[in-house]
Amino acid sequence: MTLLSIARLSKSFDGVQAVDDVSFDLEAGQLLALIGPNGAGKSTCFNMINGQLKPGAGTIRFDGHDIAGMRPRNIWRLGVGRTFQIAATFNSMTVLENMQMALLSRERRIYRLFGRAASCGKDEAMTLLDLVGMTAHAQRSCAVLAYGDVKRVELAIALANNPKLLLMDEPTAGMAPQERNELMALTARLAKERNIGVLFTEHSMDVVFSHADKLVVLARGRLIAEGDAEAIRNDARVREVYLGTGASFAPRAGATL
Template sequence: MSLLQVRNISKSFGGVKAVDDVSFDLPAGQLLALLGPNGAGKSTCFNILNGQYRPDAGSVLFDGRRIDGMKPRDIWRLGVGRTFQISATFASMTALENVQMALISRERKLFQLWSPAASLYRDEAMVLLEQVGMAAQAERACGVLAYGDIKRVELAVALANRPRLLLMDEPTAGMAPQERNALMALTKKLVVERNLSVLFTEHSMDVVFTFADRMIVLARGQLIAEGDGDVIRNHPKVQEVYFGSGKTFEKQDISHAGKSI
């Protein structure tokens, strides 16, 4: 049984069907890319999966348990982590303190004010920062870190809850090509080492075709294609959505395509 099972989910806003009867599976230990042009329904799918939206129809099962309609925090406690397109770290706090806060939240000690927060879970936080390559900058405030480094801290924060499923919303947005590849190589390494499942949206096609195990493509709220890189690259509906008819994904197109996807 797949760790994540999405079955026939739909969500409308007014007369607009943002997600229309979408189904897919995500097994453990797999990196799955969710693709589609602007307005395809990717963000709505993500928001249904982590509890921000309740679907109008359909179901979402995590490890056999139905989670659609649950609150985001309750889903998080089951082992579903998320990173955001816009960084959600505390700029005035150090990288170490950001990860410590996530660990304190995991252990439900946020309101035990008699325990000095600076001393809690410091060693575990350092281990997580080491895993994402940020141990050397642990004492620096996130507000002065480079953007790529902030993304690494955010990943460490997400890992603090020991997730089995990680939802990553455009994890490399705003990053230079070298930073993008480094972050996704790290994510791929974590997928293998932790048997972690990752669902991510991404506009950079070089990242997608290099690192994703599988891809699913949405257009106007509907799932139009699913498969590995070769299947998606040659799928006629995908070609039509992204390029009009008659053009295919070639190697030289991938980075250019990422500008509009």
């Protein structure tokens, strides 16, 4: 089932065409990597989907809704979760309290609390932390966590809204190689179990080729290729403008190249 459909999406800044007539689809349960060299238009495309930027032209349809130009919070309420290149948590709060804040926001209770917030959504928060392997750290401050653990907390926060679509901007930035692959393997498992579509940008090609079901490649704002890992690895234009020889990137687990 097509969850997200991007059609002829374009955006310019002061006459510079950052995204130029880009179209692609994302299925439920699928991991789609949006890749390309610096300046390719990935972030601009990503931010139009998330609502941080209004498209100059084109359509963005999510789960039957036209979301082009909608505010980020309204897109979030339709079932779109998001993680950021620089992990966004409240360092002054515990891991559990961060989760409870996410759940309170989902229920629109941030500005109309009655009683103690400490008791709100605790069981559900712990269930979400269990999904990402962070229950043992529930009472620790986010400020003292290892960076890989902060990324896991951020993933749990994104799942608090029961998203149908998860947008992940450079999810493994700043992480060690083992942490990178563990986080994306966890994301892939949760996407399949919960039928969540995942769109992510990523510069780590070992992560992309190991975990993405589909890749979309941008260069100078235009889509130059899309397909699975094998197709992208062997695409002459992609190898020329982005991957080089591509010889250093291991194939996706179970793939025959």
